[in-house]
Amino acid sequence: MSLVPDTFSDDESVTAPLLPPTAATATGAPAERTPLPFKQMLVLCIINICEPIQLTILFPFIYFMVKDFGVAKNDSEIGWYVGLITSLFSFAQVLSSLPIGWLSDKIGRRPVLLLGLAGNMFSSILFGLSTNLPAAIVSRFLLGLVNGNIGVAKSMTGEITDKSNRPAAFALFGVCFSLGGIVGPMIGGTLSNPVTQLPWLFGSSKLFREFPYLLPCLVSSFVSLTGLVVGWFHLEETLRRESEEVIVASASLLDQDAYQNTQSSVNPLPHPAIRKDRFPAKAYPAVLGLGLLAMTGIISEEFYPLLCTLPVDQLQNGFGFKSFEIGLSLSIRGCFTFLTQIFVFPFIQKTYGSLRSVRLALSVFLTSVTCLPFLTYIIPTFGEPTFWVFLVANLAFLTAGQMSTFTSMFLVVNESAETQSQLGRVNGMAQMAACVARTVGPLIGGFVWTRVFAMGVWWGKHVAYAVVVVVGGLLYLETFWIQKALGETAFDF
Structure with a gap:
């Protein structure tokens, strides 16, 4: 069955919007997994x-x-x-x-x-x-x-x-x-x-x-x-050497198949068809959102080992870690990442949906980032065992929030595509935005860290981490633009 409605000529570059599957199409028993x-x-x-x-x-x-x-x-x-x-x-x-x-x-x-x-x-x-x-x-x-x-x-x-x-x-x-x-x-x-x-x-x-x-x-x-x-x-x-027509047909089928496995639902558009040769306007907010999220994450990742290596017994104090302790704490974060993908994210995604999950998880992440430099005051007062308890707890919430935000944002990017044929370009543009953010972010972070610590004040680390919160706050505000572009109903947080 053609994706081009009868009201359009064959030479027009159009394709019908992707609609949710109906009960009529879901006939027969599911095929056994290959x-x-x-x-x-x-x-x-x-x-x-x-x-x-x-x-x-x-x-x-x-x-x-x-x-x-x-x-x-x-x-x-x-x-x-x-x-x-x-x-x-x-x-x-x-x-x-x-x-x-x-x-x-x-x-x-x-x-x-x-x-x-x-x-x-x-x-x-x-x-x-x-x-x-x-x-x-x-x-x-x-x-x-x-x-x-x-x-x-x-x-x-x-x-x-x-x-x-x-x-x-x-x-x-x-x-x-x-x-x-x-x-x-x-x-x-x-x-x-x-x-x-x-x-x-x-x-x-x-x-x-x-x-x-x-x-x-x-x-x-x-x-x-x-x-x-x-x-x-x-x-x-796996690259097949076939005629151009066969390649196009195979790519179309593969694109539809992959999209149906990643897309839960897409709101039908008021128009009967959408031009497939343009980038969907409503995807730009989602692409920008992923870029802001990538920048928030990479600056946070850059600051963490720097905070860890600052000595405990000086005005601009840190955790006083050696390489082994930094690696241990990062490995703990990796374990929490694994657990988040298995247990935490499926729950919040099922409960709140993609865009709501972005806001909820981002709030948890930014709160944990704000608290992280305050842990430096625990070591001289309560000792290292108490410090490690608070650090592991902080890393648990920080990792759960960060990873759930990323995964939810990936789904939002997918949902911003209007048709199957646009999905590849939307994800490609989003990936490019994330790579650019991961390139610029460390330069911004390095500049901020250098400047605030050149001031020689005890609150320098808090100013540095405030930059992470500011960029993340911009993403939080930007979700309203995403919400408007996707036409989602208002939500509570």
């Missing part, structure tokens, strides 16, 4: 684990790495360089995502993914071998470039799955991202500077004494090497 191709999915899961590992592995030791470079005169300047190195990863992804996707359409998915794994492996080793700031900048930029193949991995996943097993495949990617968020900080925190942290095993190693941050990078490279070896023997090409 088993996922294990070897193909193993490689794709490794690729999806590599990105969060490379994104988070440096958080526990980047402060000490920059300090060892000797380019910063004080702690405030270290914050600026930390922001610069952190932002390069996402900036490089912005530059490489579209060209890599185009290349995969030309030469195939398999060679692009295998080259990405090889580049990931070598770039990670180069970062671990960095002994000066320029080397760290170049290697981190290369890491971001080769991690621009996540979109290709998702494309291949859509090509090796069908309607019955595609939701399970993409849900597995979410688990992989959470796992990478747990493993990355754990590797970076426990294996950096092994001569000092693990003297019984590496105390006599000249290699790791000269390159104290090489070992965690070697471990992350081994993950990429595993994917490369398995992929070389078992990853099959």
Whole structure:
């Protein structure tokens, strides 16, 4: 059945709005779920684990790495360089995502993914071998470039799955991202500077004494090497060489199938048809919202290790953590991320819906962020055991709020597409906005941290975290624009 109404001519670029399925279309028993191709999915899961590992592995030791470079005169300047190195990863992804996707359409998915794994492996080793700031900048930029193949991995996943097993495949990617968020900080925190942290095993190693941050990078490279070896023997090409008409038809069916699995409901539009060659105007607020959320999250992530490394016994006090303790706390956050996706988010999504969940979860996240710097006053008064109790509790609420906000916003972005044919462009634009925000955010955060701590006042950390709350507050206000664009009814919070 054609999607073009009879009232329009065949040469018009239009398509009917996507309507919720009716009972008439839901006939027959549901098809049995097709088993996922294990070897193909193993490689794709490794690729999806590599990105969060490379994104988070440096958080526990980047402060000490920059300090060892000797380019910063004080702690405030270290914050600026930390922001610069952190932002390069996402900036490089912005530059490489579209060209890599185009290349995969030309030469195939398999060679692009295998080259990405090889580049990931070598770039990670180069970062671990960095002994000066320029080397760290170049290697981190290369890491971001080769991690621009996540979109290709998702494309291949859509090509090796069908309607019955595609939701399970993409849900597995979410688990992989959470796992990478747990493993990355754990590797970076426990294996950096092994001569000092693990003297019984590496105390006599000249290699790791000269390159104290090489070992965690070697471990992350081994993950990429595993994917490369398995992929070389078992990853099959999924890009079909067919006529243009067949490709268009297959893409249309795949787009409809994927959309029906991700879209719960879309409000019917008053017009009988929508032009498919334009970007939907009502999607712009959702795209902007995801960008603001990404900026809020990345600045918060940047400030946390800086707050952790501030000494306890000074005016501008912090948690006084070493690399191991930073990695431990970040791994705890990773565990809460996993639990949130399984238990917390499904409950609030089912209870409140997508847009309401954004507001509720964002409120919890911003409240936890505001309370975080106040925990620095617990250590000198009540001791470390009490401090860790409050820290774990804060991280639980902070993580649940942040992850639920992100997942709900992803659904809002999907719901802002008016037709199936617009969904790809809407998600692509939203992903681009998030990458730009993750590029600019660390630079803003590094600038703020440098300036407020140059003032030498005790309340500097509170001003820095206030920036996170301000950006998040803009997102909260922006949800009213999203609500108006989507035509949702008013809600209470």
